[in-house]
Amino acid sequence: MQRLTISLDDELADAFDELIRQRGYANRSEAVRDLLRRELGERDLGTGAAKHCVAVLSYVFDHHERQLSSRLTDMQHDHHDLAIATMHAHISHEDCVETVILRGATEQIKAFAQGVIAETGVRHGQVQLIPIEEAMPAAQKWRRR
Structure with a gap:
């Protein structure tokens, strides 16, 4: 030191x-x-030096928007390698908030987050990126030892 x-x-x-x-x-x-x-x-x-990251993506959306909930779920399934956990809460009659924890390649996470935020009916969205050294899931690290 x-x-x-x-x-x-x-x-x-x-x-x-x-x-x-x-x-x-x-x-x-x-x-x-x-x-x-x-x-x-x-x-x-x-x-661009941070090749991998973990991220928290939070967004508020109108659950009355046609097929939006389904589209958002499909996006997470299509990126199951990035989305590791989701929390959903109802904040009013019209609005829901979701928080998705992501892990993987930084550029892929940025693209996924921007895609979610750009969906029609998503009213507010924000992503916080935290750089990490590698994207290997904890379970794989334990098996490697």
């Missing part, structure tokens, strides 16, 4: 300490490590 020393003006240091307190970090070092991991992950996702 390497030790780094940085200098911050008082105002920035105070704001950082407040962020640490609000987020519940044990110390400055863990907060800095977390910020760096997040920034490097976002950089890798933006440049």
Whole structure:
């Protein structure tokens, strides 16, 4: 492990300490490590260096939209290698919310998420990508050992 020393003006240091307190970090070092991991992950996702990821896709849709529920389910079945879990909840008479956990090749996950969000009747959608080193399912890792 390497030790780094940085200098911050008082105002920035105070704001950082407040962020640490609000987020519940044990110390400055863990907060800095977390910020760096997040920034490097976002950089890798933006440049295409992150070949694999896990993702959370959440969207609100009109369940009265003709065949939309069926189309969304079909999309997940067509990408069963990416979609590993789904949660569905009713939020009003018209609207449902679904959250899909995805794992696989980053570009495939992005394309799948954009396809879902672009469906007629999907009112809001957002995907959060988290880079990982490989896309191998946990069950396969255990068998490999």
